[in-house]
Amino acid sequence: MTAAQATTTAGAAVADTLARCRALVGPALRDRVAGLHAWPAEMAGYAFGWREAGGETRTGSPAAAGTAGASGSSGSSGSSGSSGSSGSSGKGVRQALAVLCAEAAGAPARTAVEGAVAVELVHTFTLLHDDIMDGDETRRQRPAVWKAYGTGPAVLAGDALFALAFQVLAESPGPYGGAAVRRLSGDLTDLVDGQAEDLLFEGRPWTGPGAVPVEAYLRMAEHKTGALLGCAAGLGALLAGAPEATVEALSTAGRQLGVAFQAVDDVLGLWGDPAATGKPVHGDLRRRKKTLPVLAALAADTPASRRLAALLTGCGPLDEAGLRRAAALVEEAGGREAALAEARARLDRARACLLGVPLAPEPTAELLALLPYVVGRVV
Template identity: 80%
Template sequence: MVEPVLRARVAGMHAWPAEMAGYAFGWWEHGGEPRAGSSGKGVRTALAVLCAEAAGAPAEAAVDGAVAVELVHTFTLLHDDIMDGDETRRQRPAAWKAYGTGPAVLAGDALFALAFEVLAGSPGPHGGAAVRRLSADLGDVVDGQAEDLLFEGRPWTGPGAVPVDAYLRMAEHKTGALLGCAAALGAVLAGAPGATVDALTTAGRQLGVAFQAVDDVLGLWGDPATTGKPVHGDLRRRKKTLPVLAALAAGTPASGRLAALLSGPGPLDGDALRRAAVLVEEAGGREAALAEARVRLDRARACLRGVPLAPEPAGRLLALLPYVVGRSV
């Protein structure tokens, strides 16, 4: 229901940004040759549609919201890969490696603009409210990304170290805001009551923190063939992630050895990366991150159960939550 509209909207862009956008969505290869296989899980699309139905609206009411969120999500991925220097995405070169940095920035900008055009032109009386919702949530995403980038320059230990609670606040903005927006937009376009929209937004944000916690775990111990990311990539860049911060905060002998390893001179590579990953697990970082994901999933469930929702789509939403973060929790 959503993808044909999404593809049509992208096709209406300038041909060059449209080609790069389609590459980023996974629809085709560099040059526009059609590509077989999945273009992503469609989690945000599912959230938008199911939340509209749960709020008592037909699924069609959420299509523009779902399209806008998919456009914005891909915009953030295009720009994040550039900022983080990530050269691969879904087992192939990131868009900036395939097309160049400037063109990839342009493609992201085009998707950003198109998302607001889609919402502003949505039929019915609630398009303006949807635009305001997306704008506010994107402000949160920017705040979270800014904090994430600033964290990279802070020390691992001492007064300037990043506390776990600060990391979780960052994750709720950077990752949670967009999932919260996906959950809210369908309901907003359907004219759902404010209390219902707020509950769906909070559920999506809690789900986003759970997703980030598990994504951090996969960044350390996931199979690159599955995750599409190089193993230990976050550690190699000395990126602050939840398992590492939780391990450092645990105060165990492994925490001390980990701090000394991370704070040492020179780059981390090879054996040092493997030792660091082992120390994170020994200090309890892996389990702490997964435990946080479980807590956040429970909070998301409580939000959904705390307002009147249509039973069948609400049941699908509850079934979707653990799928989003994976079976490891």
């Protein structure tokens, strides 16, 4: 078998895993969303990719059941066909993490369904509200919910999903509902922290005492992106009745995976194909969003770093040529490689977490296969 064939086979296996978990979780997710008031339910259905704005059900996307936007980016080609920071999440990575972690802890997949539904609801809630906060007008090649339905209604729909997530967990059968709610609420507090930091970073300077240290960026990413992946993994293990050490190990693996994903997403935001990422080229740089490749490049203290700092701190916004030049200097100063190295290191830590506690072999193998898939195989 060639390396390319091996990759294809591994990709097909991951696609099978995701499809299996979607088939399990999707009906429960749809069922709970259908129980919402009709208006937030319609907006939620649009956000999940189940229907168009105005209420028409989308056709030709049976694989989309229970996943956000999966119909636009199905297949096994990693995150390259997905859009922006929501990336592979559109294929149901969070629900799969919850299900696989329950199975790895020795419980049937069914045990994780309420946890999986809750994290998918929370994930979509964050997309709705984050798009308002960030002023992002499109998501997955369609108008963001706030553009399609208005800001107020989008706030409301997010709130409805948020409340529903807690309701689903609190009503989950079995003895672990209370602990699950504690975990979700704690991780959500971290997630809000991360979003707050990310928004505040935009107003901070590129250089000088107010600049964002790489460590602060990584902490932000662990909260903003890692907390919910960690929550998915932790909830799966918790609902399976796993010992606390196992729950913590799987939660930490999820968080590390989240940082890896964010680092790669930052790289794609600078050098990815906009047609594939769904993001405008250099969009992050244009709005002074602090991303790992740029921060790492600025911290490298090389001649290219200093030229980059001078370019970014010069007067006025950069034009297209200036943005291209900045991206080239980020690469020259080692920012791209530093971000990819960080992603690799985080994936290694995630693997170490999985291998450090006793887990069932087959679902663990599926989990290990899922990790590189989430970051799109670019590292």
